[in-house]
Amino acid sequence: MLLDRADVLAWAKHPTTADVSSGIVGAVRSVLDQVRIAPGEIGAVMLGTTHFTNAVIQRRNLARIAVLRLGWPATLSIPPLEDWPDDLRETVAGYLTILPGGHQFDGREISPLDWTALTAAVDRIAREGVQSVAISAVFSPAVAAHEDAVARFLHEHRPHLRITRSREIGRLGLLERENAAALNACLVPLAEETIAAIRSALAELGLDAPLYLSQNDGTLMTAEFAARYPVLTFASGPTNSMRGAAFLSGLHDAVVLDVGGTTTDAGVLVHGFPREASFAVSIGGVRTNFRMPDVVSIGLGGGSIVSPDGTRIGPQSVGFRLSEEALVFGGPTLTATDIAVAAGRARLGAPERVAHLPRELVQRALATIDQRLSELVDSLKTTAAPVPVVVVGGGSLLVPDQLEGASEVVRPPYAAVANAIGAAIAQVSGEIDRIVSLEHQTRERALEAARVDACRLAIEAGADPDSVQIVEVEEVPLAYLPSNAVRLRVKAVGDLRED
């Protein structure tokens, strides 16, 4: 997808290749060929990838890691990686330990760092041949000191070690944050390799523009940053589709349906960004809590197989074989696409091939499709009022123009490549998530400090300072804590600085 600000100049769709970079090069080359633009004129390259998610799900190319938890003698009841699927734990667990350290909620130490024990841990890491380490300390989102000190210590003794500090990735919730840090540690060597390969492939095409990767919340990170924090790309797929849908439709508050061949992913746009999941999200069987879009998926897409009586549709699907399997393409299988064509919702393939379908069957199947879609929309809404629904993706012909619960059904142009558009238009963000005590400062002052820090992080991440604005402020009083504590989350977003 080649964009000149808001205008789509060219686009191409290529299947992913096993080595990732050759597929990307193929797509980039065909886009450049379409518009005859010199590679030197490209200002920035944005890449959305599910490569690292897939590596976890398929247990492929993952590094063996060490997890150092700082919290002893607390936290012993649940050791690191306790609830990971056995096959994944066996693949990656090199050395897991719980050492003295960590903090109480009010900033006091649980126990001081034990340098003798840490020295022994460093030796053990070397003996195990582990190259990548995750460090997680109790209450590190509030007090960073112990994770930082141990990271420095490891770096001094073993400069080649790749180190992930949990507070850089996750939020409150030790196990989930530690899991996210450990997944990240597993992926860092692969990320370094993959990103280096993509860079050299782009360089061969003469593209020397800065490379960015899109992350879970719909904003960009530099390729250097992504090589250190590959887990932050995990949910960029659905996020990019939703951001693209917002851009293409001009709507900032809406439900987005991304209808594919096998599933429909639905999410909610709030101020132009995907609403985030408020609870733990499982990836490849591992519970994590870093920022992820709140996406609900159902097994209904263009290739979904329809039962002979029309009452059941999916989750079985002909998937990418739609163009051979569906009736309208001369195949033997009754799919959701055939129903849409028979009902006149779409013109596709050979409509006469579905003319024989009993009217009753078509009506029943349509009712089933509509009901499941409207239930999906309903499950995402937080109020009863109808909301605009933006439809993207290859299977969008299934969605009716009138959908219960929808104030309107919007079908933007370029809907098939909303995902790439979402990556290309992405902005950069900075986020603060901290617990503050309101005993010795006012609420206003604490909020202002968080706002300033969030803006600074966004600018550091590459945002144009003039464009940075606060898009989200969340303030949660923590019950029962004696110090009048509040959890503050503030997010700032800005346009990518053009250098």
Place this chain on the structure above:
Amino acid sequence: MPWELDETKLEALAIGAGILGTGGGGNPYYGKLHVRRLLREGYRVQIVAPDEVPDDALVVSVGGMGAPTIGIERIHRGDEPLVALRALERYLGRPATHLVPGEIGGANALRPMAVGALAGLPVVDGDGMGRAFPELQMDTSRSLVYQRHRLRWRISTTTSCCFPGSAMP
């Protein structure tokens, strides 16, 4: 008949406790992982019906109170409620014979199973509320005169595991 908790039943119990947490009470997930680890290490948890509790039993309800927010970050060491139980036994001058959940919803639902495993005591299937509750005195054994109640144990005391750094209201 007494029955033994296994991993499948533990999973079902944790799901039920999550529902009966009715939106509060903390997440039973962490207790589930602890009990599962104990079961895998060879500890056993026996569950008995209220009818199977003898008249002279000392049934102790075990749980924690305070902010669940702390518990998701500073995970339990695991033996805190056991320490509290031992302290209560010293105070009463007699050993506990059974444990019982004060509430069967939320994080406290599975705490007695862990203590039961560690202390080798059976856990009574007859919690004090049938869900999670906001305050300690809302427990059945405190809000009813127990002679009038079908439950047959004579003494029921809650041990609150208060250990350094935990947040107590």
